[in-house]
Amino acid sequence: MSFAVNAAPPRSGPVTDPIRVMVVDDSVVVRGLIGRWIDEEPEIAVVASHRNGRLAVEDVERSDPDVVILDIEMPEMDGLTALPKMLAKKPGLIVIIASTLTRRNAEISIRALSLGAQDYLAKPETNSGVTTSVEFRQELLRKVKHLGAARRRRAGRPPAVPPASTGRPASGRSFAAERPGGGLGSTRPMGRAAAAPQPAARPQQPHAAPIGGRSMAGIKLRPYSPQMPRVLTIGTSTGGPQALAVLFGQIGRAIDKVPVLVTQHMPPTFTAILAEHLAKVAGRPAHEGQEGEVVKPGIIYVAPGGKHMTVEKSGTDVVVRLNDGPPVNFCKPAVDPLFDSVARAFGSSTLALVLTGMGNDGENGTRTIARAGGSIIAQDEASSVVWGMPGAAAHTGECSEVLPLDQIGPKVIRILGGQRL
Template identity: 60%
Template sequence: MAVAQTNYPGSSPGTDPIKVMVVDDAVVIRGLLSRWLDADEGLKVVSSQRNGKLAVDDIERSNPDVVVLDIEMPEMDGMTALPLMLAKKRDLVVIMASTLTRRNAEISLKALSLGAADYVPKPESNSEVTTSVDFRRELIEKVKALGARTRRMRAPVRSMRAETSAGRVNSQAPVGRLSAARETLRGTSSAAPVPAQAKSFTLRPYSSARPRILAIGSSTGGPQALQKVMREIGSAVHDIPVVITQHMPPTFTSILAEHVGKAALRPSKEGVDGEVLRPGEIYVAPGGKHMILEKDGGAVKIRLTDGAPVNFCKPAVDPLFDSVAKAFGSATLGLILTGMGHDGAAGVKTIAAGGGSIITQDEASSVVWGMPGAAANTGMCSDVLPLDEIGSKIIRILKGNLR
């Protein structure tokens, strides 16, 4: 099936192609994914394997930048192969591929906690895989974006002292390897980062109004980042609702809501159409629907809509942020975490226009600095912070300490 050539994030004409290994026990799928990836001038398939054992044995010889790894395979499955691959190549990008069953969704989210960079949900049947333009686009987009990032991580960087001035902030560019971002998310990083050239952003003052809601947008790397932040702020959000849009398909979002709730020790579930927001509860936009808020008398209700994708995403962050700003105005606190693309940037402007405040994750701690980078570059954020500092900052804001 022909698809027009697209310059996905991370593609750079004239540079060496990103090397990819495809691991899947189905010969039809393995061949199809390999052809799709090889057809892009920014990518080169260097290995194609039918199970995890053969893939692990071939890592050193083929030396891929990215592995697309199936979960269910004979002899050695993807979850068994994952840590063995990362042990052989610490900065290897592994993207899990699985069909949309609850079991595979659980396994995919567990894989993220064990070092996988992301996942790609596969359609249920081979025929659906063959004809799915969205699956092909998402696969190539993620391989290119994550592969390009890990290459940048290997490049030598020069140090520069971060300087701050009134209304400006310096955010450090990515340092070390992609594994450094993974280790930050897993809470295992102990090495101090070596800063690269600093980037400066215009910041807005925080709203003087105490937040009455926390709205969060995230994508690639988001599940781990969300659990870390919610674990830290769970006790502080007892009297405000938290609404989350994470780019995920159906089934995945219900499991994510469970995981986030366990991390925060708070009630957490997918949003339900017509439900009234309750303080101290967490609501995750369900996969395949946009979640927005609307006022209904003195209450604020969730509405689920089945409109077209926004920024190629459904659910998308922009519709949620726009509606939160309308419902809560200057009492809105928004947060943009790691993710590809620019979804949420328009919503950040809307929140700022309504007098609310936005925090965005910095580049060094993001798995992909697309969404947070786009938000930071609007000049409408109040802080650009490492993931390790976001939770404590939110707690201070909720207590009325804006410093």
């Protein structure tokens, strides 16, 4: 994907309590470049910059960052070694791993996520690539802002508010900002490089009981489908690898009865490694989906990075389709194409999960599955790293439940086991 980046308007004044960022990278060029990008954003500020993990660990308490952008390969102490040391000194710290798209770095990045990192950035392989990549800059700023804001909400601190005259984002559009309470509020500029749009503000759903007689915290819920699921499909983004590991560690053999289709927002190479990790935790086969293969029960199919994965009927079978179309919801792979296709292929026998992630990918697919008579479970806000995707799905009023992550696996087991709901 690409985004237009225009000249940043001058700041009109200081921002109260901006999100504090530490940059850790052995390249002075990369440190300087990221520092300049961040300095052009009113809501965020660099408080420390280090060339290796050892210096970062020694300084993390004094600098007190909200977010650390952490390189993997550095002298003296690499990122993977530094990560647990920083988290031990500063629990709740947001760490974003930055790595190039090699298999080794993908494996290390996914391991870092299991050790407490919150997210990852696919870094261009050369300094010149970093300098010219609008996409890398866009993703970095978006993730720092959203994850930093989420951390402040959990800590009960208000988000940084930029001066009113900082101007409009590059695209000329304003995007919805997240309220301190985790909902979606009125629009405001997001700074020089516009973040991917979040779901628009939604009025609170009425507390009157919807069809099925259920509601929760103003969110309408609909009854589960009476049909036994013939497929489990999952969409997730930020925090997804950790959430998927928890989920598949719980459900294990329960998926022997259905194929499992997963879209996780990840670049190429990373999705192949993710599939390998899911196979280990689930004790079931898992791999990237391949064009034309028949989906079978007991197998986990992961959408390959850089392609959309869908399914379609082919005689009595359902087969995987991959396409290289444009990004959907700024994502490729995206959840909505998968959910839409699953609804067409499996109808009311669909069980879908929307897990932690930024943005609103999966919102339209949730509606499509509901219209086909299927069932959707969304992860709740408290257990989500970012309650963008599951929050958007929940606010459609088409989910059957909104659950903490640790309750989703047991619920899936009961549903696949034939429990009437």
